[in-house]
Amino acid sequence: MTCFWDAILQTLRSNSDVYKILNNVNSPKELITILKAKNTLTTDIIWQGEQFTKLQLKENHEWIKDYDISMIHKGHMTSSCDPFFCLLVYLIDIKIIHNYAGHEIIYSSKSPKKTFKFSSSKSHMR
Numbered sequence: 001m002t003c004f005w006d007a008i009l010q011t012l013r014s015n016s017d018v019y020k021i022l023n024n025v026n027s028p029k030e031l032i033t034i035l036k037a038k039n040t041l042t043t044d045i046i047w048q049g050e051q052f053t054k055l056q057l058k059e060n061h062e063w064i065k066d067y068d069i070s071m072i073h074k075g076h077m078t079s080s081c082d083p084f085f086c087l088l089v090y091l092i093d094i095k096i097i098h099n100y101a102g103h104e105i106i107y108s109s110k111s112p113k114k115t116f117k118f119s120s121s122k123s124h125m126r
Contacts, residue, residue, distance in 0.1 A: 002076075004078055007118055008118075011116050015114060015116075022034055022091075033069065035087055035088070036065065036069075041058070042089070042090040043057065044109065044110055045107060045109060046109075047107050047108075052086075060083035060087070061083075063083045064084065064087060078098075089112075093109045093112060093113050094115065095109065097116070097118070101120070
């Protein structure tokens with residue numbers, strides 16, 4: 001089950017300018033590999049109107065670094081403050097609006113170039 005990654009890839013592909021920034025990835029595994037290689041502290045990201053503390057930045061960085069790609073088909077447990085969304089916002093200067101079961105969660109760079117929207121339930125993301 002790779003719906004989290006598939007939703008991101010589909011959105012990236014429909015935005016070819018940012019898709020190129022991530023080297024035109026073709027699979028969820030490639031996407032994770034690239035994101036792990038580009039993993040950094042996501043300073044200047046705003047989540048729900050707040051900036052991250054140094055501890056939160058470190059924890060997000062460590063979480064991505066330790067992410068086990070071999071578990072990709074077991075599903076991604078998207079958190080309410082998902083480190084991969086934070087990293088995407090940071091790397092490609094965007095805003096992400098994630099509607100989780102009716103609750104809107106907003107991640108943003110300080111001056112985003114685009115807005116990506118995702119929606120998910122307890123078991124699926126689109």
